[in-house]
Amino acid sequence: MANKIGYLSCLDTVKPVRDAIDVINGKWKLSIIISVMTGNERFTDIQGSIPGISPKVLAKELKDLEQHQLIKRVVIEDYPVKILYKPEPYADTLTPIIQALKVWGLTHRERIFSKA
Amino acid sequence: MANKIGYLSCLDTVKPVRDAIDVINGKWKLSIIISVMTGNERFTDIQGSIPGISPKVLAKELKDLEQHQLIKRVVIEDYPVKILYKPEPYADTLTPIIQALKVWGLTHRERIFSKA
DNA sequence: TATAGTACTTTCCTAAAGGAAAGCGAAATA
DNA sequence: TATTTCGCTTTCCTTTAGGAAAGTACTATA
Numbered sequence: 001m002a003n004k005i006g007y008l009s010c011l012d013t014v015k016p017v018r019d020a021i022d023v024i025n026g027k028w029k030l031s032i033i034i035s036v037m038t039g040n041e042r043f044t045d046i047q048g049s050i051p052g053i054s055p056k057v058l059a060k061e062l063k064d065l066e067q068h069q070l071i072k073r074v075v076i077e078d079y080p081v082k083i084l085y086k087p088e089p090y091a092d093t094l095t096p097i098i099q100a101l102k103v104w105g106l107t108h109r110e111r112i113f114s115k116a
Numbered sequence: 117m118a119n120k121i122g123y124l125s126c127l128d129t130v131k132p133v134r135d136a137i138d139v140i141n142g143k144w145k146l147s148i149i150i151s152v153m154t155g156n157e158r159f160t161d162i163q164g165s166i167p168g169i170s171p172k173v174l175a176k177e178l179k180d181l182e183q184h185q186l187i188k189r190v191v192i193e194d195y196p197v198k199i200l201y202k203p204e205p206y207a208d209t210l211t212p213i214i215q216a217l218k219v220w221g222l223t224h225r226e227r228i229f230s231k232a
Numbered sequence: 233t234a235t236a237g238t239a240c241t242t243t244c245c246t247a248a249a250g251g252a253a254a255g256c257g258a259a260a261t262a
Numbered sequence: 263t264a265t266t267t268c269g270c271t272t273t274c275c276t277t278t279a280g281g282a283a284a285g286t287a288c289t290a291t292a
Contacts, residue, residue: 005164006158006160006161006164007151007156007158007160007161007162007164007165008151008154008155008156008161008165009154009165010150010151010154010156010165011165011167013150013154013214013218014147014150014151014165014166015221016217016218016219016220016221016222016225017146017147017150017214017217017218017221018143018147018221019221019222019224019225020217020218020220020221020224021143021146021217023224025143026278026279026280027134027137027141027279027280028280030133030137031130031133031134034126034129034130034133035123035124035126035130038124038125038126038129039124040123040124040126042122042123042238042239043238043239043240044122044123044237044238044239045122045123045124046123047239048121048122048123049123049124049125049126049127049130050130051127052281054280054281054282054283055239055240055241056240056241056242056280056281056282057279057280057281058240059239059240059241060279060280079289080237080238080288080289080290081238081239081288081289082238083238083239083240093220093223094220096216096219096220097213097216097217097220098129098133099216100212100213100215100216101132101133101136101137101213102129102132102133102136103132103212104132104136104209104210104212104213105131105132105133105134105135105136106132106135107209108135108136108139109132109135142249142250143249143250144250158268158269159268159269159270160267160268160269163269168251170250170251170252170253171269171270171271172250172251172252172270172271172272173249173250173251174270175269175270175271176249176250195259196258196259196260196267196268197258197259197268197269198268199268199269199270
């Protein structure tokens with residue numbers, strides 16, 4: 001019954017990475033953030049800019065992102081009432097992640113095509 | 117019936133980001149890559165280094181990662197047979213993503229704690 | 233008056249993710 | 263001989279993600 005801890009600890013990386021993934025998980029969240037940061041503010045504009053997203057999913061994810069203070073929902077009391085989605089400053093902190101994923105995605109696609 | 121395309125296109129970013137997410141999706145893939153890149157090679161070592169992962173999930177994700185050529189499964193014909201998981205060179209290309217997520221996760225956790 | 237747009241919600245459904253627990257065949261160890 | 267270890271697999275079950283389609287309350291426009 002000797003002490004047996006065979007593995008190398010990697011918790012210092014695994015834990016924060018999982019914290020980040022827990023916020024931006026799912027197929028759609030980063031796309032929505034990209035769209036809003038690009039300047040799309042209206043529900044239908046965001047929906048139009050992201051191929052394949054349904055209104056149900058978009059509504060749900062927008063609420064999620066609002067809770068995490070990555071975007072804010074602004075109600076403009078005009079006639080008719082307008083609703084705008086704007087990026088919060090905190091969303092900017094995601095830029096390095098988005099950039100890294102974009103670069104990787106581009107070279108990955110090249111790799112796939114060149115060997116196909 | 118005028119032309120109405122109200123939204124700003126962001127496909128040049130959205131598409132590669134989604135390509136990347138399609139490869140490293142799910143709760144566990146990046147953790148497994150981190151563990152293997154840290155030097156864990158045996159099934160039980162990898163499992164031990166990632167809190168909460170079940171053998172079923174680990175086995176499935178290892179197969180996925182092997183298909184994407186991010187790790188390789190090496191069988192060593194000893195007595196007993198040993199099975200090792202090693203990172204492929206391609207896994208290194210994920211380092212910028214992992215770093216960005218790690219940094220973001222760390223500051224996000226600080227942010228949560230400081231306002232709680 | 234009829235149609236269209238806006239920002240969703242609702243319902244229904246399927247598929248995938250993932251957790252819990254047990255098992256298993258071979259080999260090593262006590 | 264009994265137990266433990268390794269690398270899984272199998273079964274069962276619940277949760278979550280997500281797609282399709284329709285609907286809705288309001289307003290604007292033709």
